[in-house]
Amino acid sequence: xNPQAVIPHxxxxxxxxxxxGASSGIGFQTVLxxxxxxxxxxxxxxxNQIGAENACRQILEKxxxxxxxxxxxxxxxxxxxxxxxxxxxxxxxDILVNNAGSLVKRLSLSELTQxxxxxxxxxxxxxxxxxxxxxxxxxxxxxxxxxxNIASLAGRNGGALGSIHYASAKAAMIAMTKGLAKELAPHCxxxxxxxxxxxxxxxxxxxxxxxxxKNFVDLIPLGRVGTPTEVANLICFLASDGASYLCxxxxxxxxxxxxx
Numbered sequence: 470x471n472p473q474a475v476i477p478h479x480x481x482x483x484x485x486x487x488x489x490g491a492s493s494g495i496g497f498q499t500v501l502x503x504x505x506x507x508x509x510x511x512x513x514x515x516x517n518q519i520g521a522e523n524a525c526r527q528i529l530e531k532x533x534x535x536x537x538x539x540x541x542x543x544x545x546x547x548x549x550x551x552x553x554x555x556x557x558x559x560x561x562x563d564i565l566v567n568n569a570g571s572l573v574k575r576l577s578l579s580e581l582t583q584x585x586x587x588x589x590x591x592x593x594x595x596x597x598x599x600x601x602x603x604x605x606x607x608x609x610x611x612x613x614x615x616x617x618n619i620a621s622l623a624g625r626n627g628g629a630l631g632s633i634h635y636a637s638a639k640a641a642m643i644a645m646t647k648g649l650a651k652e653l654a655p656h657c658x659x660x661x662x663x664x665x666x667x668x669x670x671x672x673x674x675x676x677x678x679x680x681x682x683k684n685f686v687d688l689i690p691l692g693r694v695g696t697p698t699e700v701a702n703l704i705c706f707l708a709s710d711g712a713s714y715l716c717x718x719x720x721x722x723x724x725x726x727x728x729x
Contacts (some may be wrong), residue, residue: 472696479709482507485559486708489513489542489551490569491645492520494670495619495704498697500524502705504533508564511555512537515547515569540608541632542569542596543588564632564708568619570638572672575631578593589641593638594645601649606660614658615708618646619700622666622723629681639664643719650662650717659709659716666723668695 490496492514500510501524510528511534514521521537528535538554541547556562559728570593573585587641596617608614614677623632624639642661650660667685677685706712721727 472693472699479506479589479705479711481564481708484508484563485511485561486564487511487513487551487555487562487600487604488566488568489539489596491524492517492567494672495665495668495700496566497524498701499568501527502701503564503708504528504535504645505531507533507706509533510535511551511559511562512539513551513555513569514539515540515541522662526729542600544592545595545599546680548599548603552600552625561611562604563608563614565601565604565616566619566704566708567600567617567642569593569596570619570621570635572632572635575629577631578633581634583681587597589634590638590641593635594641597642598645601660603613605653608658609653609656610656614651614653615706615712616658616660617707618642618660618662618719619637619704620646620662620664620719622664622721622727625664625727625729626720629677635671646719647717654716659712661701661705661712661715661717662705662719663700664719664721664723665700666695666721666726668697668700669695685726688726689723689724693724695722 486508488500491512492501504510512521512524525535536558542550573589620642621639623636628636646662
């Protein structure tokens, strides 16, 4: 099977999806896959306007509908702005993918500052919680909705050297996913997560050396890194009616690097 292939067997016609961090990597492929299945898309981004506009252009060229929405999710104001802009343009959110995140900097224990710690948690964790808090009332009222939180293998194993802050935020994301699922499940709103392993994205272009990637691959039973499309396929499944009884789970997608 081609790991780049999108499997078009989902139907999100009439649904609105908001994906954060959607201008590259996993988020970029996720908006393309959701749009391919019929969803109208809010493409959340901050710095990479070209990437967000490229995603929207590809979706529009295929007859879909997408709008880029810029906001800084490191701030509560930015979270509020994203929610307000997305819903004003597209209406109530049916699918929320909390994908925005970054390691920010690789720093050792002695180098890690309170500023970097707080920025990492604000972007990776706090933004996901308060964006979920914003979309939840409409989902509860309509008795429908799917929220997918993108965690990381680092949240399971503590991450590579220099990523304690990132790994801690992603571990908290996994716990938060369970807590949100328990509260929202009685309202027919499902919350699940994805823990990607080593995926071929700009994240690793920025934070991992070629030698580090080779070392990672040596530990992966499938013998290769994953692709953003493979993660997007799983996100689409979790958002779909095919996952209607799946709730509070965070699924490992790492080529066998970690088996729970």
